[in-house]
Amino acid sequence: MAVKDYLRERFFPHMWCPGCGHGTILNALVHAVEELELNKNEIVMVSGIGCSARISGYVDFHSLHTLHGRALAFATGVKLSRPNLKVLVPMGDGDALAIGGNHFIHAARRNIDITAIVMNNRIYGMTGGQFSPLSGPGVKATTAPYTTIDNNFDVVELAKAAGASFVARSTAYHVKESTELLKKAILHKGFSVVEILSQCPTHYGRKNKEGDAVGMLELQKTNTAKLGSKALEDNPGLIPRGIFVEKECPEYCEEYDKIIAQAMKGRNS
């Protein structure tokens, strides 16, 4: 199947701003699904609210556009009731780690077989450029005219600590790498988290003197380095990219099936 067969073409051009990284992430994701030759009827995309959440409208899967921050909670219901479905949950900063932070850590703790894609642009774009829990200190935003004093979460460290069994990071600049990581995440049995750094030139770049989309993409290239690379060894201050966790752990739906077997046996004996 061609890549465009996975898209709802009638909704294009998409609603994201020129230069936004989210379209690139959609591209990486659709390529991942296409290369894995997944059946569209077996994919459910669940999203929340915000720029990132609009991604679910563009893909020709079963799509569930939910409430701000609650995508993983809805997705848990979908997955547990129909474990044969592949459940993909793209989220923005707020969905994943502000209003939705509790659902994020609990989905990771359960190790339920869902792929969470954190589209990290360090800003709330849809509401016009307020800071997020991924902005970090010293950032200018419409709700931080004197710069932020809030520390940011490290998505990778948080996901690791909460129990996610697959954790990776890439950027919108590294499209091919993102596709490869997403493929691995989707195939992984358990809760997988892929953080993809994305650029919001409209609200973040302009205010924080990171320039336009090209300038911001340039930063994604120069400010990051592959895990295990010499560049990272030489410059430990760079943001590492790659796979941080990949382990086999009991998966929630499979464990629940064992509960069912046990309960049915108890009832019939």
Place this chain on the structure above:
Amino acid sequence: MNKKVRFLQGNEACVEGAIYAGVDFFAGYPITPSTEIAERLSEYLPQRGGKFIQMEDEIASMCAIIGASLTGKKVMTATSGPGFSLKQEAIGYACMAEIPCVIANVQRGGPSTGNPTHVSQGDINQARWGTHGDHSIIALTASNHQDVFKMTVDAFNMAETYRTPVILLFDEVIGHMREKLVIPEEGELEIVDRLRTSVPKDVDYHPYLPREDGRLPMSDFGGEHRYNVTGLFHDMWGFPSNNPKIVNELLRHLVDKIDNNVQAITRYKEHCLEGAEYILVSYGSSARSAIHLAQNRRNKGEKIGVLELQSLWPFPTELVREKCARAKAVLVVEMNMGQVLTQVKAAVDNPDRVFLANRIDGKLITPSDIKRLLRVIQGRGV
């Protein structure tokens, strides 16, 4: 031992009703006085191949059952006041996206943490207007375990028929008290199953285009039809739209599909109502005290009757008007500051003859409480 006769708590009767109705999936978070519903279902659901999950909070529980419902399952959650507040946003989502689901609210004293282990009926209006925006909702209640069972089955049936969240408004006394339940035989009560689309594969399916009878056949997530579900106003394919015509029509549809079916949804019981000069309008556990008083007084020749409401939303305005038309006075017996009273006053021709017999201190209103007020209204002192 006759397996069909059980002695159990109201919360357990609700569980039996849910099982009878075919519940497949429960997500919840423990909260007094509803917890027994979650506890029993955590045991019974996997025995039947169903799924139970204890979520991280009340919000997540509500969201999870909506997700599960979309895969074609019959779903429910259970809660009490504070948790019911938390669920409201997602209940609104289920209204907007027309997802069948059942929410049991075993009421306790509020506001806030309130009086967790004591009875109240203070969430009647929250059930109606808890979530933001115009919408309509179905809320059922019951005063004894046989009816708790039956109303739970009805709740699942109505959720499927009208593609809407249905709220079961029980209360602490009903939830915790134990009494007899005779479980109906299979087939004795009607069960409404999910109406699925007959549109074949590769033919354009419109998930939000009502049939002529107003019903919307569904397609399970994971099936042949891939469509969009959203909390935004949406077109007949489920895709977001702010086209004024679409917004207007969808909102009217959401309200009309329930409000135009008040008669079909209405559930009530009459106790000694024939020729009653004084009518007690009540529901839930307070109806037990009203019935106790009415039967007791009837034996002594007084013309007192009870109209017991089992569906509170949409409010059965016509029914109340008609039944109370010839009453000298109407007493609304409830455990709040007059939430159903307001509805009854709006329904009857002579609202000045409608009085509130209430109790709000966490104790079950007693027949004597009601009698004292009745005597004052009758001009017979206390």
Place this chain on the structure above:
Amino acid sequence: MSERIRMVFSGSGGQGVITAAIILAEAAVIYEGKNATQSQSYGAAARGGSTRSDIIISDGEINFPEVTQPNILVCLTEEAYTTYSPIIRPGGTLLTDSRFVQITRKVDARQVELPMYETVMEKIGKPVVFNICVLGALLGLTEILKPESVMAAIADRVPKDFLTMNNRAFDLGLVLGAQFRK
């Protein structure tokens, strides 16, 4: 008018007051085809503190489930006795345990004081079946239900390995109570 028995069981958390109440009401419903309601006051504490359970057994419909004037009152602590003995229905039966309750007042009721706890400890040595002995005593004393019905309800609720011990406690109670049967 159908016969209606209104009971209040009172004591302290952990004595099995609620369980005894449930078993009795369940026996009435399941094994004698009667109606019954059982309710209780809830607090935050599962152990310690005072507990009260109301039971109504009737051939007819039961609406208001609370008992304001019990014809049978069981008090298993001094505190419960002090609190509830004034509400007993004139001519009713008040059962207390001689180890836990010191009878200090006169009520217009038949007061029966039995060494249920002492008997259980002496003959069985396990305080856990004290409540079952109380049930036995009550059945010996009043004939509200058939002892077989209550024993069947006990068998439904108690793990198999403990059934013999429970039955023994019940029988001990029956014998104690029967001495005072009217």
